[in-house]
Amino acid sequence: MFDKQKAAEIKAAAEKWDNGVKSKLERQPERKLTFRTSSGMEIKRMYTPADIEGMDFNADLSNPAQYPYTRGVQPTMYRGRFWTMRQYAGFATAEESNNRYKYLLEQGQTGLSVAFDLPTQIGYDSDHDLSEGEVGKVGVAIDSLKDMETLFDGIPLDKVTTSMTINAPAAVLLAMYIAVAEKQGVSAEQLSGTIQNDILKEYIARGTYIFPVVPSMRLITNIFEYCSKSVPKWNTISISGYHIREAGSTAAQEVAFTLADGIAYVEAAIKAGLDVDDFAPRLSFFFNAHNDLLEEVSKYRAARRLWAKIMKERFQAKDPKSMMLRFHTQTGGSTLTAQQPDNNIIRVTIQTLAAVMGGTQSLHTNSKDEALALPTEDAVRVALRTQQIVAYESGVTETVDPLAGSYYVEAMTNDIEARAMEYINKIDDIGGAVKAIERGYIQKEIQDSAYKYQMEIESNERIVVGMNKFQIQEGSPKGLLRVDPAVGELQKQKLETLRNERDNNKVNAALEALKKAAQTDENLMPFIIDAVRTYATLGEICGILREVFGEYQQSVIL
Amino acid sequence: MDIKAGLLKGDKRAAARLITLAENGDEEAVRIIRECYHLTGKARIIGITGPPGAGKSTVTDRLAKLLRMQDKKVSIIAVDPTSPFTGGAILGDRVRMNDLSTDPGVFIRSMGTRGALGGLSKAAHDAVRILDIFGSDYIFIETVGVGQSEVDIVKLADTVVMVMVPGLGDDIQAIKAGIMEIGDVFSVNKSDREGAERTAVELEMMLDFNKSSDFRPEVINIVARDNQNVDKLLEAIEKHWEYLCTKSNYQDRKRNSIHTEIISLINQYIITSIQKNNHSNLIQSMVEKVLKKELDPYSAAIEILQSVPIITTVQHDN
Amino acid sequence: MDRPIRVVVAKPGLDGHDRGAKVVARALRDAGMEVIYTGLRQTPEQIVEAVIQEDADCLAMSILSGAHNHLFPKVVNMLKERGVEDVLVVGGGVIPEDDIPGLLEAGIAAIFTPGTPTSLTIDFITQNIKK
C-alpha cells in the first residue's frame, strides 16, 4: 500500500526501533518471552506498514459490499440497521418455550432462535426408550406438527425471522414450519429464517447426527433445491464453525474447517445438478466470538475474503450474492466459567464487540450462568442488554469495518487466511471434508488443540480470571433454571392422544410414500411435508428414513 | 469370586478378571489355565490384521454379527498400542462394536500392547486360551497393525484375515514381502472408494507369484461399513478352515505353534529366574569383566546361566 | 502399583458434548492409565457390559445435557444388580451443585464439574480404586 522506497524506509526504522527495545529488555523485561493470541499465533511487539507490505487495497480490502468483501457485505452496515439480536432459547414444552419467545420479543429481540431437545435433534419421539430422562431438558420437545403449532402460537410467521438449530432432521422441522405457516395463512414464499442443516459439523463436533454421510448430503441438497423454488427467502443452511471452536479448535481451524465443509456442500449441490448461483446466495455461516478481540475481528474478515475467493475462483460463481459470506455469531460458551459467574458478563461484552466490529449479521450473547445450567430469564435479559448497549451506546457501530487499516488487524487477517488456506489444501489432498471427517483427521486436529488449551489452563500458562487466578470462596449458586422432570410424562401423554386422534390410515400412507421415494432419488421435501400434515411424528418419519438409510457410525481417534 | 468355577460356567466377569490376572503376570492365571488346558482347542481363532484405520474393527464387528446369526459364541480381543512414554493407552476399538457389547453371546476385551514392543503380547496369547476355555466358538484377535504383531498373530490364529484398503498401491509393494506369507484371506475393505478393483487385481497378481504355499488365498472386495460382501468373506474364512482340516498339514501347523510357544516359555522362564534370583549383581560384575576384556560376553552368559537354579524357581504351586 | 489402572470413559444418553470426556480420557492416558473410550450415545446396559468385560477399575461418565439424575443412578444400580461392587464410579460435566449430594448417595464416588483440573481427577482415581 506504500511505494517501495517508503516501505523500505519504514521497515528499516521499525527494525532499528525494535533492536533498541531489545537492548533494554534485560533491565526492563517483558511479561513473557513470546506473546501469542488465544489461538497460539505469535504476536510481534508492534506492527507497521512493513507487515502488510504486499497488500493491495483494491484486491485485498476494497470497500464494504465490494469484492472480496473483507470489509463486510453491506454498504451501510449498522448505519442502516443493527444486526439481528437473536437469543437461542427453548426448553421443556412448546407452551413454555412459546412464553419465553414472547417475552424475548417484548424485550426488543428481533428474531427467534429455537433450541430443540436432544431426542428431537436425533429423531426420536419423546416416548422412545432412548429419550428417557432427556425430554425437554436442553431444548423444546417437538414430536409432531401439534407441538410446532403450539410453539409458534400467537407469533406471526410473516413478521419474525426464525432460526432453528436443527440438523439431521432439518427437513422435517422445516416442513412443520411451513405447515404451521400455512395454517396461519402465511405462504412459504413469505417465510424467512434459517435452518442449521449442517450435518458435517455434527460429525465433527456437535454429535446430533442420524444418517450416514451420503443420504445426509442428499437430504441437504433436496432442501437446497426445494427452497430455491418454493421458500426463496429461507437460509437453507448455516455452515457452522461455532461448534468446531467450542469443541476446542483454534481461530484459524474454525475458519478452515467451516469453509472446507462449505466447499463440500457446494460440490454436492453442483453434483446434484444445481447451478451454483441458484443456491449459493442462500448459504449462510455461523461463527464463534472468543475473548481475543482483535484475533476474532481478523478471523471474520479473513473468512469473508477467503470465501469470496473460493466462490469466485473455485466455483466460478457469477452472482455477487454467491460470494458474500453472511454470518450469525454466538459468544464463546467455553470461555465462560462456573466460578464467579458475574465475570462472564464482561467476557460476553468483549465478545460482542468482536462480533460487531467483525461485521456480524446476527448475534446470540450467552448468559452469565452458561456453565451452570440453561439460562434464567434474568440472565438472558442481561445478555440481550449487552448487545443493546454495544448497539446504542458504544459507538463502534457508526462506521463500517472500524478496525480496517490497523497494521496489526490487517496482518492478522492475512495470517489467519493463510493458515486456513493451508488446512483447506491439506483437506483437498485427503479428498475433501467428507473423507477427512471419515478418517477422523479434522476431529483429531481439534482434539489436539482442545487438549493443549486444557493443559495450558492447568499449568497456569493460560489465565482464566476467577478460575485459575483471583479465585474466591463461593457458595453454591442459587436460583438456577430447572426443567420439570414431568415434561417427559406430559409429552408421552400428548403423543398417546395424538396417535389415537389422528387418521392413522393417512399417516401410514404418507409414510409409505416417503419410504418409496427415499429408495429412489426423488426430492424428499414434498413427501415429508405431506407426512407432517397428517401429524406423522418426527420419530416416525426419521424411523422410516433410518430403515432406508441406516445410521452413521462415529469415527473416534483420540 | 471363584474365578475358575465362573469361567467354566461361562461367566463373563470371571473370564474378564482372569484375563486381567494374566495381563498382570499373576501366577494365579497360569495356574487356572494349566488346570483347564485340556479344555482348550475348541475355538476357531481368527486373526484380523491390516494397516491402521483399514476397518479391522468394523470387519470384526460385521463378521461377529454373522456368526451370531448362526448362534455361535464369539469373543473378540482388540489390541491397541500402549504409549511407550507413559505406559498409558487409549483403547478405542470398542466404539466400532457397540451393539455387540450387550449380546450375551459376545465377549469383547480391549488390550494395550504394554511392553510387548509392537508384538502381540503374551497376555493376548493367554487371553485367547482363557476365552477358549470360556467356551467361545470363535475368537477374533484384532492387531494394532504394526510390524511384529502380524507375524505373531500367525502363530496363534488358525486363519489370518488381512484387511486392506483401496489405493494402497505403494504400501502393498512395501509390505508385500511380509503380508503375502501372513494372510490366509485378503479383503479389500472400503470398496465403495475408487481403485478398489485395481487393488484387488494387484493383490491377485502378487498372490499368483507367491508359491510358498499350496493354498491360494482369496481376495474379496467388501464394504464392511455397509455390510456388503461380508458374508463372502466369512465363506472364504470357512473355506480356509476346510483346507486346514482336510488337505493341509494342520497338525504340523499346530505342532509348530506349540513348539514355538514352549521355546518362548523357556526363554521367559530363564529371564524370570534370573530376575527373581536377584542375579543383577552377578550380571553387573560380568559386565565389568567384559568391559575390561577379562572375559568375553559368550562365556559370561554361560556362567550366569550355570548359576541359575531354573527348575525350582518356575514351579507353580498347584 | 505396577500395573496400569483400567478406566472406562463413557458418555451415557444422547448428549453429544464430548470435549471434556476426550480431554479427560487423554489426561488419564498420559497419567499411565489404560482408557477404554466407548464413544457417544451409550445405553446404561452397554456401559455396564463394557465395565464387566473390560474388568475396569474405574468407570468415568460424563454428562452435560442435564440427564445426570436419571442416567448416573441407573448405571450404578445396574452394576449393583450384576454384582459389580469393586468398581469406582465417578462422574463429570455440567451438574448443579444441588444435585451432587443425591448422586453421591446413589453411589457415585465423586462428581467433577467445570473448571476442575484433570490432575485432581487423576489423583482421585489413583487413590480410590478398590482393586
Ligand code: B12
Ligand atoms: C462446548 C459446549 C458445547 C459444544 C460441544 C462440543 C463438543 N464436541 O463437546 C457445542 C457447541 C457443540 C454444544 C452444543 C450444545 N450444547 Co453445549 N455447551 C458447551 C459449553 C460451553 C462448554 C463445555 C465444554 O466442553 N467445556 C470444556 C471442557 C473441557 O470442560 P467440561 O466438559 O466441563 O469438562 C470438565 C469437567 O466438567 C470435568 N468433566 C467433564 N466430563 C467429565 C467426565 C469425567 C469422567 C470426569 C472425571 C470429569 C469430567 O472435567 C473436565 C475438565 O475440567 C457448556 C457450558 C460450559 N461453559 O460449561 C455448554 C452446555 C453444556 N451446553 C448446553 C446445551 C443445552 C447444548 C445443546 C444441547 C443446545 C441445544 N439445545 O442444541 C447443544 C447440543 C449438544 C449435544 N449434541 O448434546 C448446556 C447444557 C444445559 C444443562 N445441562 O442444563 C450448557 C451448560 C450451556 C448452557 N448453560 O445452556 N455445546
Ligand SMILES: Nc1nc2c(ncn2[C@@H]2O[C@H](COP(=O)(O)OP(=O)(O)OP(=O)(O)O)[C@@H](O)[C@H]2O)c(=O)[nH]1
Ligand atoms: N468408506 C468406508 N469406510 C469404512 C468402511 N469400513 C470402515 N470404515 C470406516 O473406517 C474408519 C476406521 O474403521 P475401524 O474399523 O475403526 O478401523 P481399524 O482398522 O479397526 O482402525 P484401528 O483399530 O484404529 O487401526 C471408520 O471411520 C469406519 O467407519 C467401508 O467399508 N467403507
Ligand SMILES: [Mg+2]
Ligand atoms: Mg480397530
